[in-house]
Amino acid sequence: MTASRTARERVRAELTREIADIARRQLATEGAGGLSLRAVAREMGMVSSAIYRYFPSRDDLLTTLIIDGYNALGEAVERADAACSPDDYLGRWLVACHAVRDWAVAHPHEYALLYGSPVPGYHAPQDTVSARVRDVAVYGRILSEAYHAGALTPPPPAPAPPPAAVAETAVIGELMPGVPGDVLLRCVTAWTGLYGWINFEVFGQFENTIEDRRAVFDHSARLLAGMMGLAQ
Amino acid sequence: MTASRTARERVRAELTREIADIARRQLATEGAGGLSLRAVAREMGMVSSAIYRYFPSRDDLLTTLIIDGYNALGEAVERADAACSPDDYLGRWLVACHAVRDWAVAHPHEYALLYGSPVPGYHAPQDTVSARVRDVAVYGRILSEAYHAGALTPPPPAPAPPPAAVAETAVIGELMPGVPGDVLLRCVTAWTGLYGWINFEVFGQFENTIEDRRAVFDHSARLLAGMMGLAQ
DNA sequence: AAAAAACGAGAGCACCGCTCTTGACGACTG
Protein backbone atom coordinates (compact mmCIF):
# COMPACT_ATOMS: atom_id res chain seq x y z
CA MET A 1 0.00 0.00 0.00
CA THR A 2 2.57 2.47 1.12
CA ALA A 3 4.92 1.21 -1.58
CA SER A 4 2.41 1.53 -4.40
CA ARG A 5 1.24 4.84 -3.10
CA THR A 6 4.75 6.08 -2.88
CA ALA A 7 5.28 5.03 -6.49
CA ARG A 8 2.54 7.37 -7.52
CA GLU A 9 3.63 10.07 -5.15
CA ARG A 10 7.21 9.65 -6.22
CA VAL A 11 6.60 10.34 -9.87
CA ARG A 12 4.40 13.21 -8.87
CA ALA A 13 7.06 14.69 -6.66
CA GLU A 14 9.59 14.15 -9.42
CA LEU A 15 7.49 15.93 -12.00
CA THR A 16 6.69 18.73 -9.59
CA ARG A 17 10.37 19.22 -8.97
CA GLU A 18 11.14 19.09 -12.69
CA ILE A 19 8.53 21.73 -13.45
CA ALA A 20 9.97 23.97 -10.78
CA ASP A 21 13.49 23.43 -12.12
CA ILE A 22 12.52 24.33 -15.66
CA ALA A 23 10.59 27.30 -14.38
CA ARG A 24 13.60 28.43 -12.37
CA ARG A 25 15.78 28.19 -15.45
CA GLN A 26 13.32 30.24 -17.45
CA LEU A 27 13.10 32.72 -14.61
CA ALA A 28 16.87 33.04 -14.59
CA THR A 29 17.04 33.79 -18.31
CA GLU A 30 13.81 35.65 -19.03
CA GLY A 31 12.89 37.16 -15.69
CA ALA A 32 9.67 36.84 -13.76
CA GLY A 33 7.59 38.44 -16.47
CA GLY A 34 8.82 36.00 -19.08
CA LEU A 35 7.96 32.94 -17.10
CA SER A 36 5.28 31.13 -19.07
CA LEU A 37 3.42 28.02 -18.00
CA ARG A 38 2.98 27.07 -21.63
CA ALA A 39 6.69 27.34 -22.30
CA VAL A 40 7.41 25.16 -19.29
CA ALA A 41 4.87 22.65 -20.55
CA ARG A 42 6.42 22.66 -24.01
CA GLU A 43 9.86 22.04 -22.60
CA MET A 44 8.47 19.15 -20.59
CA GLY A 45 6.69 17.67 -23.58
CA MET A 46 3.36 18.09 -21.89
CA VAL A 47 0.30 20.00 -22.84
CA SER A 48 -0.22 23.23 -20.97
CA SER A 49 -3.28 22.13 -19.06
CA ALA A 50 -1.37 19.21 -17.55
CA ILE A 51 0.78 21.64 -15.58
CA TYR A 52 -2.26 22.60 -13.59
CA ARG A 53 -2.30 19.12 -12.07
CA TYR A 54 0.87 20.14 -10.25
CA PHE A 55 0.55 23.88 -9.74
CA PRO A 56 -2.94 25.34 -9.50
CA SER A 57 -1.81 28.64 -11.02
CA ARG A 58 1.14 30.61 -12.25
CA ASP A 59 1.21 32.47 -8.97
CA ASP A 60 1.61 29.24 -7.04
CA LEU A 61 4.52 28.27 -9.21
CA LEU A 62 6.03 31.67 -8.56
CA THR A 63 5.45 31.19 -4.84
CA THR A 64 7.50 28.01 -4.73
CA LEU A 65 10.23 29.74 -6.71
CA ILE A 66 10.19 32.57 -4.20
CA ILE A 67 10.40 30.22 -1.26
CA ASP A 68 13.23 28.32 -2.93
CA GLY A 69 14.95 31.62 -3.57
CA TYR A 70 14.70 32.71 0.05
CA ASN A 71 16.10 29.38 1.13
CA ALA A 72 18.93 29.50 -1.39
CA LEU A 73 19.89 33.01 -0.36
CA GLY A 74 19.55 32.21 3.32
CA GLU A 75 21.64 29.11 2.99
CA ALA A 76 24.35 30.99 1.11
CA VAL A 77 24.60 33.53 3.92
CA GLU A 78 24.48 30.86 6.60
CA ARG A 79 27.27 28.89 4.99
CA ALA A 80 29.38 32.00 4.57
CA ASP A 81 28.94 32.93 8.21
CA ALA A 82 29.63 29.40 9.41
CA ALA A 83 33.07 29.59 7.81
CA CYS A 84 34.04 32.63 9.87
CA SER A 85 35.77 32.77 13.19
CA PRO A 86 32.84 33.42 15.55
CA ASP A 87 34.29 36.34 17.48
CA ASP A 88 35.46 38.36 14.48
CA TYR A 89 32.21 40.23 14.27
CA LEU A 90 33.27 42.82 11.74
CA GLY A 91 34.66 40.06 9.53
CA ARG A 92 31.44 38.09 9.84
CA TRP A 93 29.41 41.18 8.95
CA LEU A 94 31.49 41.84 5.87
CA VAL A 95 31.42 38.21 4.77
CA ALA A 96 27.66 38.09 5.18
CA CYS A 97 27.29 41.31 3.18
CA HIS A 98 29.36 39.94 0.35
CA ALA A 99 27.51 36.63 0.48
CA VAL A 100 24.21 38.39 -0.14
CA ARG A 101 25.66 40.54 -2.86
CA ASP A 102 27.40 37.64 -4.57
CA TRP A 103 24.23 35.61 -4.60
CA ALA A 104 22.20 38.54 -5.88
CA VAL A 105 24.65 39.26 -8.69
CA ALA A 106 24.72 35.59 -9.63
CA HIS A 107 20.93 35.27 -9.58
CA PRO A 108 19.63 38.73 -10.48
CA HIS A 109 16.15 37.70 -11.55
CA GLU A 110 15.61 35.51 -8.54
CA TYR A 111 16.87 38.31 -6.32
CA ALA A 112 14.48 40.70 -8.02
CA LEU A 113 11.69 38.29 -7.17
CA LEU A 114 12.64 38.44 -3.51
CA TYR A 115 13.57 42.08 -3.01
CA GLY A 116 12.34 43.91 -6.11
CA SER A 117 8.95 45.19 -7.12
CA PRO A 118 6.32 42.78 -5.87
CA VAL A 119 4.62 40.71 -8.54
CA PRO A 120 1.12 42.04 -9.19
CA GLY A 121 -1.30 39.48 -7.84
CA TYR A 122 1.09 37.85 -5.46
CA HIS A 123 0.48 37.77 -1.74
CA ALA A 124 2.98 35.95 0.40
CA PRO A 125 1.46 32.94 2.10
CA GLN A 126 2.25 32.41 5.73
CA ASP A 127 4.57 29.50 5.03
CA THR A 128 7.08 31.82 3.42
CA VAL A 129 7.96 33.68 6.59
CA SER A 130 10.29 31.02 7.94
CA ALA A 131 12.31 30.97 4.72
CA ARG A 132 12.14 34.69 4.19
CA VAL A 133 13.97 35.62 7.37
CA ARG A 134 16.87 33.20 7.01
CA ASP A 135 19.24 35.80 5.59
CA VAL A 136 18.29 38.56 7.97
CA ALA A 137 18.42 36.11 10.85
CA VAL A 138 22.11 35.68 10.16
CA TYR A 139 22.63 39.41 10.43
CA GLY A 140 20.59 39.43 13.58
CA ARG A 141 22.73 36.70 15.07
CA ILE A 142 26.01 38.35 14.15
CA LEU A 143 25.03 41.76 15.46
CA SER A 144 23.31 40.40 18.52
CA GLU A 145 26.38 38.39 19.49
CA ALA A 146 28.57 41.37 18.79
CA TYR A 147 26.46 43.55 21.03
CA HIS A 148 26.55 41.14 23.94
CA ALA A 149 30.29 40.79 23.46
CA GLY A 150 30.66 44.54 23.76
CA ALA A 151 31.75 44.89 20.15
CA LEU A 152 28.71 46.84 19.03
CA THR A 153 28.51 50.25 20.65
CA PRO A 154 26.98 53.20 18.80
CA PRO A 155 29.62 55.86 18.34
CA PRO A 156 29.00 59.51 19.11
CA PRO A 157 27.43 61.66 17.94
CA ALA A 158 24.44 59.54 18.87
CA PRO A 159 21.17 61.32 18.01
CA ALA A 160 18.63 60.17 20.52
CA PRO A 161 15.87 58.30 18.68
CA PRO A 162 12.32 59.44 19.37
CA PRO A 163 10.26 57.01 21.44
CA ALA A 164 7.93 56.40 18.51
CA ALA A 165 10.81 55.03 16.47
CA VAL A 166 12.16 52.93 19.30
CA ALA A 167 8.76 51.36 19.82
CA GLU A 168 8.79 50.18 16.24
CA THR A 169 11.80 47.96 16.79
CA ALA A 170 9.81 45.38 18.75
CA VAL A 171 9.45 42.88 15.92
CA ILE A 172 13.03 43.34 14.78
CA GLY A 173 14.14 42.94 18.36
CA GLU A 174 12.78 39.40 18.45
CA LEU A 175 15.64 38.44 16.18
CA MET A 176 18.12 40.19 18.44
CA PRO A 177 17.01 39.70 22.04
CA GLY A 178 18.48 42.00 24.61
CA VAL A 179 19.65 44.63 22.16
CA PRO A 180 18.34 48.10 23.02
CA GLY A 181 16.19 50.11 20.67
CA ASP A 182 18.70 52.73 19.61
CA VAL A 183 21.14 50.01 18.54
CA LEU A 184 18.34 48.17 16.74
CA LEU A 185 17.51 51.30 14.79
CA ARG A 186 21.10 51.53 13.63
CA CYS A 187 21.00 47.88 12.61
CA VAL A 188 17.82 48.43 10.64
CA THR A 189 19.42 51.38 8.90
CA ALA A 190 22.46 49.32 8.00
CA TRP A 191 20.26 46.41 6.90
CA THR A 192 18.18 48.53 4.54
CA GLY A 193 21.31 50.31 3.38
CA LEU A 194 22.93 47.04 2.49
CA TYR A 195 20.02 45.77 0.44
CA GLY A 196 19.52 49.17 -1.08
CA TRP A 197 23.06 49.05 -2.38
CA ILE A 198 22.49 45.61 -3.87
CA ASN A 199 19.19 46.74 -5.36
CA PHE A 200 20.94 49.60 -7.09
CA GLU A 201 23.52 47.26 -8.54
CA VAL A 202 21.14 44.47 -9.59
CA PHE A 203 18.55 46.85 -10.97
CA GLY A 204 21.05 48.70 -13.09
CA GLN A 205 21.20 52.05 -11.31
CA PHE A 206 24.99 51.93 -11.30
CA GLU A 207 25.22 51.53 -15.06
CA ASN A 208 27.82 53.93 -16.44
CA THR A 209 28.35 55.22 -12.95
CA ILE A 210 30.24 52.70 -10.84
CA GLU A 211 32.12 49.87 -12.47
CA ASP A 212 34.27 48.20 -9.81
CA ARG A 213 31.23 47.59 -7.72
CA ARG A 214 32.72 45.03 -5.43
CA ALA A 215 35.30 47.48 -4.15
CA VAL A 216 32.79 50.24 -3.53
CA PHE A 217 30.35 47.80 -1.96
CA ASP A 218 32.99 46.56 0.41
CA HIS A 219 33.73 50.08 1.55
CA SER A 220 30.05 50.88 1.95
CA ALA A 221 29.64 47.77 4.10
CA ARG A 222 32.48 49.00 6.28
CA LEU A 223 30.93 52.45 6.53
CA LEU A 224 27.62 50.94 7.57
CA ALA A 225 29.46 48.86 10.15
CA GLY A 226 31.04 52.01 11.46
CA MET A 227 27.64 53.69 11.62
CA MET A 228 26.38 50.81 13.78
CA GLY A 229 29.48 50.97 15.91
CA LEU A 230 30.67 47.51 15.01
CA ALA A 231 34.25 47.41 16.20
CA GLN A 232 37.08 45.55 14.65
CA MET B 1 0.14 76.93 -42.93
CA THR B 2 1.56 77.08 -39.47
CA ALA B 3 -1.92 77.61 -38.06
CA SER B 4 -3.51 74.62 -39.74
CA ARG B 5 -0.51 72.50 -39.08
CA THR B 6 -0.52 73.52 -35.47
CA ALA B 7 -4.21 72.65 -35.36
CA ARG B 8 -3.33 69.19 -36.50
CA GLU B 9 -0.36 68.94 -34.22
CA ARG B 10 -2.40 70.28 -31.37
CA VAL B 11 -5.02 67.56 -31.45
CA ARG B 12 -2.29 65.02 -31.87
CA ALA B 13 -0.42 66.34 -28.86
CA GLU B 14 -3.65 66.43 -26.94
CA LEU B 15 -4.45 62.79 -27.71
CA THR B 16 -0.90 61.74 -26.96
CA ARG B 17 -1.13 63.41 -23.60
CA GLU B 18 -4.53 61.87 -22.91
CA ILE B 19 -3.23 58.39 -23.71
CA ALA B 20 -0.30 58.92 -21.36
CA ASP B 21 -2.62 60.19 -18.63
CA ILE B 22 -4.91 57.20 -18.87
CA ALA B 23 -1.91 54.90 -18.95
CA ARG B 24 -0.51 56.60 -15.86
CA ARG B 25 -3.81 56.10 -14.06
CA GLN B 26 -3.85 52.44 -14.97
CA LEU B 27 -0.24 52.15 -13.93
CA ALA B 28 -1.10 53.67 -10.57
CA THR B 29 -3.88 51.20 -9.93
CA GLU B 30 -2.73 48.02 -11.66
CA GLY B 31 1.03 48.34 -11.71
CA ALA B 32 3.36 48.14 -14.66
CA GLY B 33 2.43 44.57 -15.50
CA GLY B 34 -1.25 45.42 -15.66
CA LEU B 35 -0.82 48.29 -18.08
CA SER B 36 -2.61 47.24 -21.25
CA LEU B 37 -2.70 49.15 -24.50
CA ARG B 38 -6.07 47.63 -25.26
CA ALA B 39 -7.47 48.78 -21.94
CA VAL B 40 -6.18 52.29 -22.59
CA ALA B 41 -7.77 52.20 -26.03
CA ARG B 42 -11.08 51.01 -24.61
CA GLU B 43 -11.10 53.81 -22.06
CA MET B 44 -10.41 56.29 -24.83
CA GLY B 45 -13.16 54.89 -27.02
CA MET B 46 -10.66 53.97 -29.65
CA VAL B 47 -9.76 50.70 -31.19
CA SER B 48 -6.51 49.24 -29.99
CA SER B 49 -4.63 49.63 -33.23
CA ALA B 50 -5.24 53.35 -33.23
CA ILE B 51 -3.00 53.73 -30.19
CA TYR B 52 -0.06 52.74 -32.32
CA ARG B 53 -0.43 55.98 -34.24
CA TYR B 54 0.76 57.70 -31.08
CA PHE B 55 3.04 55.19 -29.39
CA PRO B 56 4.87 52.68 -31.57
CA SER B 57 4.86 50.07 -28.83
CA ARG B 58 3.97 49.38 -25.24
CA ASP B 59 7.58 49.90 -24.29
CA ASP B 60 7.57 53.38 -25.75
CA LEU B 61 4.51 54.24 -23.71
CA LEU B 62 6.26 52.91 -20.64
CA THR B 63 9.30 54.99 -21.51
CA THR B 64 7.35 58.22 -21.48
CA LEU B 65 5.75 57.22 -18.19
CA ILE B 66 9.20 56.57 -16.78
CA ILE B 67 10.53 59.91 -17.97
CA ASP B 68 7.46 61.65 -16.56
CA GLY B 69 8.01 59.80 -13.31
CA TYR B 70 11.61 60.89 -13.03
CA ASN B 71 10.57 64.45 -13.69
CA ALA B 72 7.74 64.32 -11.19
CA LEU B 73 9.99 62.89 -8.49
CA GLY B 74 12.79 65.28 -9.32
CA GLU B 75 10.47 68.25 -9.25
CA ALA B 76 9.05 67.19 -5.89
CA VAL B 77 12.51 67.06 -4.39
CA GLU B 78 13.55 70.32 -6.01
CA ARG B 79 10.49 72.12 -4.69
CA ALA B 80 11.02 70.74 -1.22
CA ASP B 81 14.63 71.85 -1.21
CA ALA B 82 13.78 75.27 -2.57
CA ALA B 83 11.59 75.91 0.47
CA CYS B 84 14.48 75.36 2.88
CA SER B 85 16.84 77.88 4.31
CA PRO B 86 19.93 77.34 2.14
CA ASP B 87 22.52 77.04 4.89
CA ASP B 88 20.63 74.54 7.04
CA TYR B 89 22.25 71.60 5.35
CA LEU B 90 21.02 68.91 7.71
CA GLY B 91 17.51 70.30 7.44
CA ARG B 92 17.73 70.32 3.67
CA TRP B 93 18.98 66.74 3.66
CA LEU B 94 16.13 65.58 5.86
CA VAL B 95 13.55 67.48 3.86
CA ALA B 96 14.87 66.00 0.63
CA CYS B 97 14.80 62.50 2.12
CA HIS B 98 11.20 62.90 3.18
CA ALA B 99 10.29 64.39 -0.17
CA VAL B 100 11.50 61.29 -1.97
CA ARG B 101 9.82 58.98 0.49
CA ASP B 102 6.54 60.90 0.43
CA TRP B 103 6.46 60.81 -3.34
CA ALA B 104 7.31 57.10 -3.41
CA VAL B 105 4.62 56.24 -0.88
CA ALA B 106 2.09 58.31 -2.79
CA HIS B 107 3.03 56.77 -6.14
CA PRO B 108 4.26 53.27 -5.33
CA HIS B 109 3.84 51.76 -8.78
CA GLU B 110 5.48 54.69 -10.50
CA TYR B 111 8.31 54.54 -8.01
CA ALA B 112 8.67 50.82 -8.67
CA LEU B 113 9.00 51.65 -12.34
CA LEU B 114 11.88 53.98 -11.56
CA TYR B 115 13.75 52.17 -8.81
CA GLY B 116 12.37 48.62 -8.78
CA SER B 117 13.05 45.60 -10.90
CA PRO B 118 13.68 46.72 -14.46
CA VAL B 119 10.92 45.91 -16.91
CA PRO B 120 11.91 42.98 -19.13
CA GLY B 121 12.48 44.34 -22.60
CA TYR B 122 13.09 47.89 -21.56
CA HIS B 123 16.35 49.69 -22.22
CA ALA B 124 16.57 53.29 -21.15
CA PRO B 125 17.04 55.62 -24.11
CA GLN B 126 19.62 58.31 -23.83
CA ASP B 127 17.05 61.06 -23.44
CA THR B 128 16.09 59.77 -20.01
CA VAL B 129 19.40 60.59 -18.35
CA SER B 130 18.65 64.28 -17.90
CA ALA B 131 15.38 63.52 -16.13
CA ARG B 132 16.72 60.56 -14.22
CA VAL B 133 19.32 62.50 -12.27
CA ARG B 134 17.08 65.33 -11.14
CA ASP B 135 16.45 63.87 -7.72
CA VAL B 136 20.02 62.81 -7.06
CA ALA B 137 21.25 66.15 -8.36
CA VAL B 138 19.45 67.81 -5.48
CA TYR B 139 21.28 65.60 -3.02
CA GLY B 140 24.51 66.34 -4.80
CA ARG B 141 23.88 70.06 -4.54
CA ILE B 142 22.97 69.95 -0.86
CA LEU B 143 25.93 67.83 0.13
CA SER B 144 28.34 69.64 -2.13
CA GLU B 145 27.37 72.99 -0.69
CA ALA B 146 27.57 71.56 2.80
CA TYR B 147 31.06 70.29 2.15
CA HIS B 148 32.33 73.57 0.83
CA ALA B 149 30.74 75.32 3.79
CA GLY B 150 32.65 73.05 6.13
CA ALA B 151 29.47 71.35 7.34
CA LEU B 152 30.27 67.96 5.88
CA THR B 153 33.29 66.37 7.52
CA PRO B 154 33.54 62.60 7.90
CA PRO B 155 33.67 61.73 11.59
CA PRO B 156 36.18 59.34 13.03
CA PRO B 157 36.64 56.44 12.91
CA ALA B 158 37.27 57.02 9.22
CA PRO B 159 38.26 53.80 7.50
CA ALA B 160 40.55 54.76 4.63
CA PRO B 161 38.89 53.77 1.38
CA PRO B 162 40.98 51.68 -1.00
CA PRO B 163 42.16 53.56 -4.10
CA ALA B 164 40.08 51.27 -6.32
CA ALA B 165 36.93 52.46 -4.58
CA VAL B 166 37.94 56.10 -4.67
CA ALA B 167 38.61 55.88 -8.40
CA GLU B 168 35.03 54.76 -8.94
CA THR B 169 33.62 58.02 -7.62
CA ALA B 170 34.61 59.94 -10.75
CA VAL B 171 31.16 59.97 -12.34
CA ILE B 172 29.42 60.70 -9.06
CA GLY B 173 31.92 63.46 -8.42
CA GLU B 174 30.73 65.33 -11.48
CA LEU B 175 27.56 66.12 -9.56
CA MET B 176 29.60 67.31 -6.59
CA PRO B 177 32.68 69.08 -7.89
CA GLY B 178 35.51 69.56 -5.49
CA VAL B 179 34.38 66.95 -3.01
CA PRO B 180 37.09 64.38 -2.24
CA GLY B 181 36.66 60.68 -2.88
CA ASP B 182 36.29 59.49 0.68
CA VAL B 183 33.46 61.93 1.27
CA LEU B 184 31.86 60.92 -2.02
CA LEU B 185 31.92 57.28 -0.97
CA ARG B 186 30.07 58.18 2.18
CA CYS B 187 27.53 60.12 0.15
CA VAL B 188 27.01 57.15 -2.16
CA THR B 189 26.48 54.91 0.83
CA ALA B 190 23.92 57.28 2.27
CA TRP B 191 22.28 57.66 -1.12
CA THR B 192 21.85 53.93 -1.65
CA GLY B 193 20.85 53.53 1.97
CA LEU B 194 18.12 56.09 1.59
CA TYR B 195 16.60 54.50 -1.48
CA GLY B 196 17.06 51.05 0.00
CA TRP B 197 14.94 52.10 2.92
CA ILE B 198 12.24 53.42 0.62
CA ASN B 199 12.43 50.28 -1.50
CA PHE B 200 11.84 48.16 1.58
CA GLU B 201 8.81 50.22 2.50
CA VAL B 202 7.29 50.47 -0.97
CA PHE B 203 7.96 46.85 -1.82
CA GLY B 204 6.34 45.60 1.35
CA GLN B 205 9.37 44.30 3.24
CA PHE B 206 8.26 46.15 6.36
CA GLU B 207 4.86 44.49 6.40
CA ASN B 208 4.10 43.30 9.94
CA THR B 209 7.49 44.56 10.99
CA ILE B 210 7.56 48.33 11.14
CA GLU B 211 4.32 50.28 11.22
CA ASP B 212 5.20 53.90 12.05
CA ARG B 213 7.50 54.04 9.12
CA ARG B 214 7.83 57.77 8.92
CA ALA B 215 9.32 57.97 12.39
CA VAL B 216 11.84 55.21 11.75
CA PHE B 217 12.69 56.62 8.35
CA ASP B 218 13.35 60.01 9.82
CA HIS B 219 15.74 58.54 12.33
CA SER B 220 17.48 56.47 9.66
CA ALA B 221 17.94 59.59 7.57
CA ARG B 222 19.57 61.27 10.56
CA LEU B 223 21.82 58.28 11.13
CA LEU B 224 22.90 58.35 7.51
CA ALA B 225 23.56 62.06 7.84
CA GLY B 226 25.72 61.32 10.85
CA MET B 227 27.57 58.65 8.90
CA MET B 228 28.37 61.21 6.24
CA GLY B 229 29.39 63.73 8.86
CA LEU B 230 26.67 66.20 8.00
CA ALA B 231 26.63 68.61 10.90
CA GLN B 232 23.67 70.41 12.31
C1' DA C 1 -13.36 -7.39 -10.00
C1' DA C 2 -15.58 -2.94 -9.33
C1' DA C 3 -15.45 1.79 -7.82
C1' DA C 4 -12.77 5.89 -7.25
C1' DA C 5 -9.21 8.91 -7.88
C1' DA C 6 -5.51 10.89 -10.65
C1' DC C 7 -3.79 11.93 -15.01
C1' DG C 8 -2.66 13.67 -19.99
C1' DA C 9 -4.65 15.39 -24.03
C1' DG C 10 -7.44 18.46 -26.46
C1' DA C 11 -10.69 22.15 -27.41
C1' DG C 12 -12.01 26.46 -26.11
C1' DC C 13 -12.51 31.24 -23.74
C1' DA C 14 -10.92 35.82 -22.93
C1' DC C 15 -7.17 38.57 -23.00
C1' DC C 16 -2.70 40.43 -24.64
C1' DG C 17 0.86 43.05 -28.14
C1' DC C 18 1.27 43.89 -32.67
C1' DT C 19 0.59 43.99 -38.01
C1' DC C 20 -1.85 44.78 -42.10
C1' DT C 21 -5.49 46.48 -44.97
C1' DT C 22 -9.35 49.47 -45.89
C1' DG C 23 -11.99 53.53 -46.20
C1' DA C 24 -12.78 58.37 -44.76
C1' DC C 25 -11.27 62.85 -43.81
C1' DG C 26 -8.41 66.98 -43.97
C1' DA C 27 -4.61 69.56 -45.77
C1' DC C 28 -1.58 71.03 -49.30
C1' DT C 29 -0.75 71.92 -54.65
C1' DG C 30 -1.41 72.40 -59.77
Added chain:
DNA sequence: CAGTCGTCAAGAGCGGTGCTCTCGTTTTTT
Protein backbone atom coordinates in the same frame (compact mmCIF):
# COMPACT_ATOMS: atom_id res chain seq x y z
C1' DC D 1 -11.51 74.59 -57.78
C1' DA D 2 -10.11 69.96 -58.38
C1' DG D 3 -6.86 66.59 -57.48
C1' DT D 4 -3.42 64.40 -54.82
C1' DC D 5 -1.25 63.03 -50.82
C1' DG D 6 -0.72 62.14 -45.89
C1' DT D 7 -2.99 61.17 -41.58
C1' DC D 8 -6.19 58.81 -39.10
C1' DA D 9 -9.66 55.29 -36.98
C1' DA D 10 -11.49 50.94 -37.71
C1' DG D 11 -11.45 46.12 -38.40
C1' DA D 12 -9.64 41.57 -39.16
C1' DG D 13 -6.17 38.66 -38.02
C1' DC D 14 -1.74 36.31 -36.05
C1' DG D 15 0.58 34.16 -32.36
C1' DG D 16 0.99 34.30 -27.67
C1' DT D 17 -0.73 34.06 -22.69
C1' DG D 18 -3.39 32.05 -18.20
C1' DC D 19 -6.96 29.22 -17.25
C1' DT D 20 -11.30 26.00 -17.55
C1' DC D 21 -13.73 22.14 -19.00
C1' DT D 22 -14.46 17.65 -20.93
C1' DC D 23 -13.06 13.16 -22.22
C1' DG D 24 -10.79 8.80 -22.41
C1' DT D 25 -7.02 6.28 -20.04
C1' DT D 26 -4.39 4.63 -16.32
C1' DT D 27 -3.50 3.80 -11.64
C1' DT D 28 -4.90 3.26 -6.99
C1' DT D 29 -8.23 1.95 -3.66
C1' DT D 30 -12.13 -0.69 -2.04
